[in-house]
Each structure stands twice: as C-alpha cells, then as structure tokens.
Amino acid sequence: MFKVLHTCGGARVGKLKTKHGTIETPVFLPVATKSSVKTLDSRDLEYLNIRAIISNAFLLYLKPGVDVIEKAGGIHKFMGFPHVIFTDSGGFQIIREGFVVKIRRDGIIFRSPFDNSKHFLTPESILEIQEKLGSDVAMVLDYCPEYTLDRNIIKKATELTTEWARKSLEHRNEINFKGLLFGIVQGGVFRDLREKSVKDLVDLNFDGYAIGGLSIGEPKDEMLDIVSFTSELLPEDKPRYFMGLGSPVELLECIERGVDIFDSAFPTRNARHGTAYTYKGKINLNKGRYKKDFSPIDDSCKCYVCKNHSRAYIHHLLKVKEYSAMRLITIHNLFFLNDLLEKCKYYIKKGEFEEFKQNFIKNYQSQRPKE
Numbered sequence: 001m002f003k004v005l006h007t008c009g010g011a012r013v014g015k016l017k018t019k020h021g022t023i024e025t026p027v028f029l030p031v032a033t034k035s036s037v038k039t040l041d042s043r044d045l046e047y048l049n050i051r052a053i054i055s056n057a058f059l060l061y062l063k064p065g066v067d068v069i070e071k072a073g074g075i076h077k078f079m080g081f082p083h084v085i086f087t088d089s090g091g092f093q094i095i096r097e098g099f100v101v102k103i104r105r106d107g108i109i110f111r112s113p114f115d116n117s118k119h120f121l122t123p124e125s126i127l128e129i130q131e132k133l134g135s136d137v138a139m140v141l142d143y144c145p146e147y148t149l150d151r152n153i154i155k156k157a158t159e160l161t162t163e164w165a166r167k168s169l170e171h172r173n174e175i176n177f178k179g180l181l182f183g184i185v186q187g188g189v190f191r192d193l194r195e196k197s198v199k200d201l202v203d204l205n206f207d208g209y210a211i212g213g214l215s216i217g218e219p220k221d222e223m224l225d226i227v228s229f230t231s232e233l234l235p236e237d238k239p240r241y242f243m244g245l246g247s248p249v250e251l252l253e254c255i256e257r258g259v260d261i262f263d264s265a266f267p268t269r270n271a272r273h274g275t276a277y278t279y280k281g282k283i284n285l286n287k288g289r290y291k292k293d294f295s296p297i298d299d300s301c302k303c304y305v306c307k308n309h310s311r312a313y314i315h316h317l318l319k320v321k322e323y324s325a326m327r328l329i330t331i332h333n334l335f336f337l338n339d340l341l342e343k344c345k346y347y348i349k350k351g352e353f354e355e356f357k358q359n360f361i362k363n364y365q366s367q368r369p370k371e
C-alpha cells in the first residue's frame with residue numbers, strides 16, 4: 001500500500017496506493033472542503049496535474065447531504081475528479097469554528113453552520129459518511145483542543161482521540177470500509193503524551209498516521225521539534241501526514257523530518273487575497289508597485305498564467321475586483337507548490353535534498369523584508 005522508494009537523511013520519496021490510483025509522495029493536497037478547490041474546476045486540476053485533493057466529510061454531510069452524493073455515484077463522480085480524494089472527518093472544523101455544543105465520550109454534538117440544526121457525530125457515524133462519499137483515504141474523528149500548555153487538557157484530548165481511533169478501526173471491519181484509514185496523533189507539545197499517542201495508534205495498526213494538533217499557534221521551533229520527535233517514533237513503512245501545513249518553507253522543513261503528505265487552505269486562500277508564491281518569496285499583487293510591472297509572477301515558472309499574464313495585469317484585475325484574479329493566482333500557487341515538490345523528489349533521489357532546501361529557503365527569504 002505504501003512503499004518508500006528513496007531516502008535522503010530523513011526526507012523520503014514514496015508511493016501510496018489507493019483505490020483511485022497511486023500517488024507519489026511527498027505530496028501536497030489542495031483543499032476542496034465543500035467538494036471544490038475554490039475558483040477552480042476539474043479541468044484546471046487536470047492541467048495542474050493534481051492527483052490528490054482533500055475534502056471535508058462533515059461539511060458534505062450537512063450540504064448537499066450524503067444521500068445526494070451517494071446517489072450521484074460517490075464524490076469522485078459528483079465533482080468530476082477521477083483521482084485520489086482524501087476526506088477529513090471535520091472534527092477539527094467543528095471544534096475550531098465554534099460549532100460544538102458538547103464533546104461527549106461517545107462523540108460530538110454540534111450545530112450546523114448553515115441552519116443552526118443540532119447534530120451528533122460519532123467516530124462510527126463519520127466513518128459511515130466517508131464510506132458513502134467514496135473516500136479513498138479517510139481520517140478518524142479526533143479531538144484537537146486549542147493550543148495550550150495545560151497538560152491536563154491535552155492529556156484528556158489525546159486519550160479521547162485514541163479511544164475514538166479504536167472505535168473507528170473496529171467499525172471499519174463491521175461496515176467493510178473500502179478506503180484507507182489514517183489515525184491522528186495528538187499530544188500537543190508534550191513529548192510523553194505524543195509518545196503514548198503514537199504507541200497506542202501504532203498498536204491499532206492504521207494505514208497511515210497524521211501528526212495532528214500542530215501549526216495551531218505554537219512557536220515554530222517547537223512545532224519542528226515535535227514533528228521530528230513524532231516522525232521518528234512512527235513506523236517507517238507507513239505514510240506520515242501533516243494536516244494543515246502549506247507554507248513553502250515549512251513544507252521543506254517537514255519533508256526533511258520525514259513527513260510525506262500535506263494539505264492546507266492557505267495557498268489557495270492567500271491567492272484569493274492577492275498573495276502569490278515565487279522562488280524569491282511571497283508577493284502581494286495588490287501593492288501599487290506592481291501597477292507597471294510587466295514581468296510574470298515568477299520568471300522561472302512555466303504555468304500558463306506566468307506564460308501569458310503579467311503582474312501588472314493581475315494587479316489591475318485585483319483592483320477592479322475581477323474574479324479571474326483569484327483564479328489566476330490560485331492556478332499559479334498550486335502549480336508552484338507542485339513544481340516545488342517535484343524538485344524535492346528530484347533532489348531526494350539525487351541525495352542532495354539538504355542543499356536544495358537551504359538554497360530554496362535562502363532565495364525565498366531574500367525578498368521578505370520588502371513585503
């Protein structure tokens with residue numbers, strides 16, 4: 001199911017086999033929360049050579065409803081994307097975005113953000129939803145509290161996450177769930193809790209492991225330390241997934257620490273606000289200095305936006321609030337990240353990843369003081 005093909009230090013190139021094809025790792029999954037990568041359609045995703053995305057089971061359960069997607073023949077047919085679809089349980093959004101009414105031992109009671117109706121999700125029911133959607137890789141329901149140094153809160157949340165993970169795995173056999181199922185490691189910044197979480201989840205034997213509860217406000221050094229620590233405890237022959245990380249520099253730092261899969265709404269959200277990635281750092285195309293800048297977003301980028309349009313044109317589209325501005329920058333940002341990951345794979349295979357990473361970061365941060 002997962003095979004590591006090359007390593008360079010901690011970084012690795014691997015292959016993950018799913019029921020909708022095999023993907024190469026490291027991979028970045030664009031976020032299609034409500035079954036659409038915002039501003040793009042499936043033809044754009046095809047152009048971008050995107051072979052895996054992540055959607056959100058909890059939001060699709062609320063709208064349009066699982067029955068609608070089931071009737072359409074599953075989420076792949078519904079959204080016209082024939083490749084790999086990961087689904088997040090949605091536990092993270094329910095808790096973070098304030099929809100929770102109560103967290104019980106057996107599940108989460110919450111209110112719908114659409115119509116305020118009351119719902120109850122359990123580890124079992126969220127897996128059934130993901131099966132009906134036709135998910136290729138499903139995430140268990142987990143409990144990730146706000147960033148805190150209160151050990152007791154994190155300890156309780158980690159224990160509950162493990163209990164829910166056990167229930168998910170048992171239920172997987174009962175309903176004959178056909179996708180892969182990933183457990184989620186919690187434990188905050190407490191090493192002993194991380195260690196216990198990993199041990200308990202690895203004993204349960206999931207198809208892959210997400211490193212959860214990070215990139216939620218902890219200092220960056222702490223985050224990287226915990227990633228290294230957790231990654232080293234996880235089995236080598238299973239994929240490791242950092243949920244919610246999408247800044248180019250952090251991607252490379254975490255690839256170096258053995259992470260294989262990433263997702264984040266930031267590259268596409270940033271794009272909608274005018275921020276584009278370049279090999280010389282992020283640029284904000286709203287700024288006046290781009291008004292007469294007729295160069296492409298990135299000189300070295302081969303995406304059709306960079307081949308056909310200038311910074312000045314996109315700056316103008318942003319200023320007059322044309323939707324196409326958001327779309328063009330989204331296309332560029334996703335192309336950029338894919339290109340970056342292709343380069344990572346190339347240099348891991350060559351055994352020169354560390355050097356590549358350092359050069360990339362040096363160039364990427366060279367423009368930072370100006371923005």
Ligand SMILES: [Zn+2]
Binds near residue numbers: 298301307332335336
């Ligand atoms: Zn481009």
